[in-house]
Amino acid sequence: MKLLIDAGNTRVKWALTDGAVLCDEGVVTHDFAHELAERWAGLTLEAAWGASVARPTIRDAVEAACPVPVRWMSSERQRGGVTNHYRNIAEQGVDRWMAVLAARARLPGQDVVLASAGTALTVEALTAEGDYLGGLILPGFALMLKSLAAGTAQLDRLAGQWEPFPQATPDALASGALDAMAGAIERLRRRLAEQTGRAPATLVLTGGDAERLLPLLAPPCVIMDNLVIHGLLRVANET
Structure with a gap:
């Protein structure tokens, strides 16, 4: 084993x-x-x-x-049909690279935007040709709320739920954080479509807050669990 x-x-x-x-x-x-x-x-x-x-x-x-x-493992310039265009490979978190490899294996030949919604939110752009173009890093849902609680006098409270027009502060907190995350994901998706000249990419969600984000994002959109583990599985099987 x-x-x-x-x-x-x-x-x-x-x-x-x-x-x-x-x-x-x-x-x-x-x-x-x-x-x-x-x-x-x-x-x-x-x-x-x-x-x-x-x-x-x-x-x-x-x-x-x-x-x-x-x-x-460390991030690499190339593996599994994916070319990594990160300028400084050494500074890229290996979790991001493993997740990209797993997404490529699960959706070969497709444009993919991969969003990992954990402590941080990372959003990656991968072309159908296997070019990993880079991505975004921003605070995850809990970190956004924690920063508001630490930096303001009256926002240290539990978040509510997403609403299109929040009319209570707990819902405003949840909606603001989730809209910021969903907006970052969709903006990168739009830029990838502009780069390739193709239809919007398939969106892959993973991480603890994937379910929160799913209803706020346009299809095609799928949740895939444990992508870092599946990326490691691919490496282990190739070694």
């Missing part, structure tokens, strides 16, 4: 694979990363692949818990 590890900004996700499908999956928040050793004890592993954007102490905890050395 192979172990695939996605060490994100707030959680560590993992999955076991026999090379074809994911056989087992799990997740812990950073506060419980010490439990990984117990959860992975007794596993018979051929190898482990990881993608990390977490702080160094979390990466150290993952390495200490894993029964075999972890092969940590």
